[in-house]
Amino acid sequence: MTVVVVAAIAYLILALILIYAVDHMVALLFRETRSTGSLSLSALTKVLAVSRKYYRK
16 A cells, blocks of 8 residues: 555656656747736726626626
8 A cells, every 4th residue: 555655656746847847848948028927007907997897787
């Protein structure tokens, strides 16, 4: 039973390392020109206007 648990944990760790490596390789190939973490003020106002429009209906 402990062999199965150790194998499962090792498999999960290997999968996480593989995902992490692929993510960084993709980030090297496709660099972002803008920051996606922050929304601009105009985009935020558009989202609020649309949500108010659908809230009134």
